[in-house]
Amino acid sequence: MLDLRFVRQHLPDVREMLARRGLALDLDEFVRLDAEHREVLREVEQLRATRNLVSERIADLKKRGEPVDSQVAEMREVSAKVKELEGALAEKEQALEGLLAVIPNMPHPSVPLGVGGSANQVVRSWGEPPVFAFTPRPHWELGEALGILDLQRAAKIAGARFALYRGAGARLERGLMNFMLDLHTREHGYVEVLPPLLANRTSFYGTANLPKFEEELFKVEDSDFYLIPTAEVPVTNIHQNELLEASALPIRYVAWTPCFRREAGSYGKDVRGLIRLHQFNKVELVKFVMPETSYDELEALTREAEAVLQRLGLAYRVVALCTGDLGFASAKTYDLEVWLPGQGDYREISSCSNFEDFQARRANIRYRPAGRGKPRFVHTLNGSGLAIGRTVVAILENYQQADGSVLIPEALRPYMDGLERLSL
């Protein structure tokens, strides 16, 4: 969330930001509550100050064996009053916090302005979409024909939007996980972590998935747990409520996890195949960095995610999301979109964001600057490196052959026991 004082002092900017994101959020209520809150706070503090003073005097008198009855009687009243006001104070505080929690992050000045997807900006492209002498088939046809994908039976087990991989398909999924983890740990300096797949409300609040996006999550009944929709949630919260040493930064984690999403409101979208599932695997990159380096780190993070696509020889483009498409917590986001011949379009396969201190403030993740100095919030970033299921889609569709077989990208073959081709 944003800093309370920042919002107070930059109301016009915050209002403009809300407009740019295409949001109708009224800040008048915030302004009113903020003023009221401080008013009550001043009152309470004054009373508490007298209480402290007289208490000290009582202790003093008692030590000398003098009577304290009148002071005690006086304090009884003051304390009652304090208690009453503290109730009011807590109410105001909560209301204020509640409002602040649903204000999205400020976009970075470099973020393109606009509300629709058309305002997104292609920053660069890599690779050439393959040319086929035949009509390329969608991945679900290829996968089912090759016997590596069984969506019918997955539906029987769980329902729509689930996948069952078989044989070389399962192996391909696992190979990709390992390939990506190896790349990021060996060459990009990430530390591998394997986090819980359930997390509590506090953690979800920390990454700003709650309170606003509850409908996208699977909640575990009779518990405080939600299934993670991305490793971002547990991994970012590794350092929740910590004060890190400056020398420890930057911290880089890479995590493979399954991800679980309700996909409520996406009925009719991507209903076939592996594009949009309730459960999918993803390798996620997460960084904790010093504020002054976070935009360099975002560029680096994006390149690190791109490296996966490059090694796999998949054509893609990098898109800077416009203010209207930007996620709630993000200050700047690059989407990586891979070319999918079966769909004849580029589709998102990674999303790399700089949240600046938005998540760090919620999750209370700070660092102490070198030399003395007040603790500051770190900047957090994350990006997919990559979504595994969609990578399988891209490989199947881009490397398909006229005879229905699929070549395996060379970089991946060591992870497939040298297998060069998926065929019947």
Next chain:
RNA sequence: GGAGGGAUGGCUGAGUCCGGUUGAAGGCGAUCGACUCGAAAUCGAUUAGGGGGCCAAAAGCUCCCUCGGGGGUUCAAAUCCCUCUCCCUCCGCCA
């Protein structure tokens, strides 16, 4: 599941029985300084976080809050009571 023991500053660790200059000893770490050609070692000093007010702002001054979370007792709570969460030890069960 049963029985106990814990949670204190960046870390470690006293204080809790017997409530009152204890926001909190000592140690480690960090920062600054001395010594040194430099470093190490040694010595000295500094060092919890958050919030409000004054101030154009920084600095500064001042007040308030915080000893895992919440509630209670009391004029007054790190300290007493209740409750929740988490950690540890033992027993049982278990992938």
